[in-house]
Amino acid sequence: KAGVTQTPRYLIKTRGQQVTLSCSPISGHRSVSWYQQTPGQGLQFLFEYFSETQRNKGNFPGRFSGRQFSNSRSEMNVSTLELGDSALYLCASSWTRLAGGPGTGELFFGEGSRLTVL
Amino acid sequence: AQSVAQPEDQVNVAEGNPLTVKCTYSVSGNPYLFWYVQYPNRGLQFLLKYITGDNLVKGSYGFEAEFNKSQTSFHLKKPSALVSDSALYFCAVRDMADSSYKLIFGSGTRLLVRP
Numbered sequence: 322k323a324g325v326t327q328t329p330r331y332l333i334k335t336r337g338q339q340v341t342l343s344c345s346p347i348s349g350h351r352s353v354s355w356y357q358q359t360p361g362q363g364l365q366f367l368f369e370y371f372s373e374t375q376r377n378k379g380n381f382p383g384r385f386s387g388r389q390f391s392n393s394r395s396e397m398n399v400s401t402l403e404l405g406d407s408a409l410y411l412c413a414s415s416w417t418r419l420a421g422g423p424g425t426g427e428l429f430f431g432e433g434s435r436l437t438v439l
Numbered sequence: 440a441q442s443v444a445q446p447e448d449q450v451n452v453a454e455g456n457p458l459t460v461k462c463t464y465s466v467s468g469n470p471y472l473f474w475y476v477q478y479p480n481r482g483l484q485f486l487l488k489y490i491t492g493d494n495l496v497k498g499s500y501g502f503e504a505e506f507n508k509s510q511t512s513f514h515l516k517k518p519s520a521l522v523s524d525s526a527l528y529f530c531a532v533r534d535m536a537d538s539s540y541k542l543i544f545g546s547g548t549r550l551l552v553r554p
Contacts, residue, residue: 325482327482352540354540354541354542356544363544363545363546363547364529364544364547366541366542366543369539369540369541371539376538376539376540377537377539377540377541379541411482411483413483413540415540427473427485427488428473428483428485428540428542429485430475430482430483430484430485431482432481432482433481433482435480
């Protein structure tokens with residue numbers, strides 16, 4: 322079974338630009354979460370989607386947004402990029418029960434998209 | 440509020456010796472606890488989890504972890520370290536009452552196993 326796929330793996334943007342990152346979850350996984358990893362702040366939760374609905378959101382400004390499609394693929398968007406947005410953005414998927422309950426399953430992470438803002 | 444503490448930035452151990460990476464947590468309810476490992480320029484790989492039941496949990500690559508409710512700890516252990524175990528290790532917690540999959544991660548502990 323293929324793992325979580327994130328694209329692009331590396332990208333460089335300049336301040337003020339916007340960026341869209343893509344995530345394809347493991348087949349059958351309906352929950353997709355996004356995390357930001359930086360040396361200073363560590364791993365921070367951005368948001369989680371289940372069945373195209375945002376189920377939880379971290380403490381990030383509105384410039385950070387996401388969505389999930391009917392095939393469970395997800396995208397996150399960062400608008401008006403700032404230098405501090407440089408980070409590794411990690412997507413994770415997880416299996417859920419049909420009713421949408423959290424289950425007890427672990428998250429399966431992709432390799433990440435490394436964003437550098439100049 | 441949920442939180443995870445990994446008190447050691449780095450743990451150094453000789454190959455063949457036992458290793459312990461410490462983790463303490465705080466949640467309002469009952470916890471789900473996880474350990475992940477990260478190699479350079481890679482994503483996080485799941486090692487093991489504690490949900491309920493036996494306090495000693497066995498996971499991938501010979502790792503195990505001991506859940507201690509009274510001390511709110513979930514230390515990662517391995518009886519005999521390998522050089523290839525050198526990596527960044529993260530402890531994470533989720534409140535069992537949380538309907539989402541939000542994990543709170545510790546700051547990470549770098550494990551260095553010397554030959």
